[in-house]
Amino acid sequence: MSTVFTDIDFSLPGKQVGFAHLPLSAHNDAWGTIAMPLAVIANGEGPTLLITGAIHGDEYEGPIIINELIRNLQAEQVQGRLILLPCANTPALRASNRVSPLDNKNLARVFPGNPWGTPTEQIAAWIHDTLFPLCDYYLDLHSGGSSLFIEESAQVVVTDELDPAVRKHSEAMARAFGATLTVVTNNMGDPRTSCGAAAKLGLPAIAAEMGWNGSVSPQGVKRTRAAVARVLNHLGMMETDPPSATPSQQVFIPAGGNLLSPGDGWFEPVVSIGDTVLAGDLAGWLHRLSEPCAEPQAVYFQIAGQVYSQRTFGVTSQGNSLAVLVQNLPQEKQA
Numbered sequence: 001m002s003t004v005f006t007d008i009d010f011s012l013p014g015k016q017v018g019f020a021h022l023p024l025s026a027h028n029d030a031w032g033t034i035a036m037p038l039a040v041i042a043n044g045e046g047p048t049l050l051i052t053g054a055i056h057g058d059e060y061e062g063p064i065i066i067n068e069l070i071r072n073l074q075a076e077q078v079q080g081r082l083i084l085l086p087c088a089n090t091p092a093l094r095a096s097n098r099v100s101p102l103d104n105k106n107l108a109r110v111f112p113g114n115p116w117g118t119p120t121e122q123i124a125a126w127i128h129d130t131l132f133p134l135c136d137y138y139l140d141l142h143s144g145g146s147s148l149f150i151e152e153s154a155q156v157v158v159t160d161e162l163d164p165a166v167r168k169h170s171e172a173m174a175r176a177f178g179a180t181l182t183v184v185t186n187n188m189g190d191p192r193t194s195c196g197a198a199a200k201l202g203l204p205a206i207a208a209e210m211g212w213n214g215s216v217s218p219q220g221v222k223r224t225r226a227a228v229a230r231v232l233n234h235l236g237m238m239e240t241d242p243p244s245a246t247p248s249q250q251v252f253i254p255a256g257g258n259l260l261s262p263g264d265g266w267f268e269p270v271v272s273i274g275d276t277v278l279a280g281d282l283a284g285w286l287h288r289l290s291e292p293c294a295e296p297q298a299v300y301f302q303i304a305g306q307v308y309s310q311r312t313f314g315v316t317s318q319g320n321s322l323a324v325l326v327q328n329l330p331q332e333k334q335a
């Protein structure tokens with residue numbers, strides 16, 4: 001069940017570009033909708049792949065490349081069916097904000113959604129209940145967003161109940177994607193991301209981080225273009241000749257890997273993305289800038305690892321994530 005409607009017929013061959021409409025009765029538009037761009041490009045036999053961008057509205061490399069596919073791809077070039085949703089949280093994208101301005105909700109924390117909930121919950125329910133059942137594979141393009149510097153990566157969501165065959169397909173897709181890191185994660189125990197929900201349904205899925213800091217990275221756009229083409233090749237959906245992937249380093253986020261701020265202030269990190277640190281190493285200084293005589297507080301890493309993400313904003317509140325560390329996945333757990 002969903003209130004979302006579209007003129008696009010998912011069963012038809014060929015290329016269709018249009019919108020999915022989520023009814024929204026607002027003060028300035030009693031009978032209006034949220035219009036979410038949507039395209040289907042289908043031809044012959046083959047798998048169905050869903051690609052989403054702008055699940056977070058301040059991450060742009062994904063929407064740029066998905067829109068490029070919508071403009072450039074002809075149905076004859078595709079084997080199977082591509083479902084392309086470049087601006088999954090359209091209100092958030094239009095506000096250039098991580099969360100929707102309509103309900104302050106994060107589309108990557110409300111799956112499986114609620115068809116009668118807030119707009120963001122309704123979008124999640126539509127993706128979960130209408131799009132996922134059509135699909136064989138799912139690729140979700142992210143870019144860290146305004147608050148993160150983050151190493152280029154493809155994340156494979158792994159939970160205890162995940163079917164090993166599904167995990168194998170997801171990891172093969174991550175290898176083809178060819179990001180610098182492949183991060184095996186349970187998303188700190190939170191299953192409410194789109195990829196977490198997809199994995200629960202047995203849909204092989206990866207979520208990629210291809211830029212950072214609410215900006216558009218030229219390198220990120222280029223590498224997303226090549227990575228998406230490699231996934232399409234890998235699934236037998238398209239024959240292109242993208243630059244080949246270099247082997248991806250397989251890592252996981254260990255317990256204690258997320259360094260949280262012990263207090264309020266302005267954080268000065270002393271390490272950079274990709275650095276290797278040891279337990280007890282200095283992570284940075286928490287300053288109280290409006291109190292010049294106050295000594296800054298030293299903040300230390302609790303475990304060893306490689307710096308995967310860092311907070312972009314200087315100003316910091318107690319509990320904010322200052323950095324996330326990853327460690328190499330033990331050989332026996334690697335795909």
Ligand SMILES: [Zn+2]
Pocket residue numbers: 055056059142143144145
């Ligand atoms: Zn994101």
